[in-house]
Amino acid sequence: MATIYISIGSNIEPEQYLKAALVDLEREFGVLDLSSVFESEAIGFQGNNFLNMVVSAQTLLSIEAVVAIFKQIEKEHGRLPGVKKFSARTLDLDLLLYDDQVCQQPIALPRDEIVKNAFVLWPLAEIAPLVEHPIAKQTYAVLWDAYDKQTQRLWPVDFQWQSER
Template sequence: MTQLFLGLGSNIEPQRYLPLGLAELESLLGPLRLSPVYEGAAIGFNGAPFWNLVVEASTSLSVGELQVALRTIEYAHGRPQNASRNSPRSLDIDILIYGELSGVVDGVVLPRGEILENAFVLRPLAELAPDDRHPVNGRTYSDLWNAYDAAAQPLQAVALEV
């Protein structure tokens, strides 16, 4: 089994779609550990704020198999198959970390670059796995978050009923 971290986000009815996505992920992967949920501004386009969290799980699926399963969950919950990268989402699920893999694996870039770029990924990851280390630069997620300019992308904790 491989430890993995997924990023989940929604800016279309997040109180509805995030719990639905989490239920499907639990059916697919088994027990999940969840970070706190944060609301932050849409990045790269004008839109409603996103709710984001990070999920830890384990899987025996390959990266490619997991990616296909995640897209299936997204499509089942309203994601258009032709959605552009920077657009509103009912449910967005990204593979952030898959074990110690790095590079392009089955078409997926690992670890996901947004870990180091966006507060909505790094902060919940640092809270969920503070002592885990980034597979490429070796720094702990808590150290990365402490060095991050949190004022550049303000986040607000929100309550999600799952």
């Protein structure tokens, strides 16, 4: 059983789409461990603020199968394929970690956004503080402590979601 960490983000009706993603992810993977939800300004383009969080789950599926599920969930919630990277979106699901796998195919793992973006690192450090980054060889708590928090503004927000389990 692999432990996966998933980044979830949205800046179009974000509360609605985060909740929808959690319902779908719980249906696909079972019990989820959720970080707090954080609001942040759009990065790389002018747009509405994003809501972001990280969740973890357990799976027997391959990396390819997990990513295919994420793409299907995004599509079901209005994400258009091929939209440029820095743009508004209903839903963005990214596989951050698959156990301690380091690979470039079928996707790059661990995702480089982990150490670059506060909206990924802070929630990841919250739910997996003692897990070690497979390349940096430091825990996510240590990486977050060392992160230059002046580079990106984000703040926790109130978010309520009730598991269907």
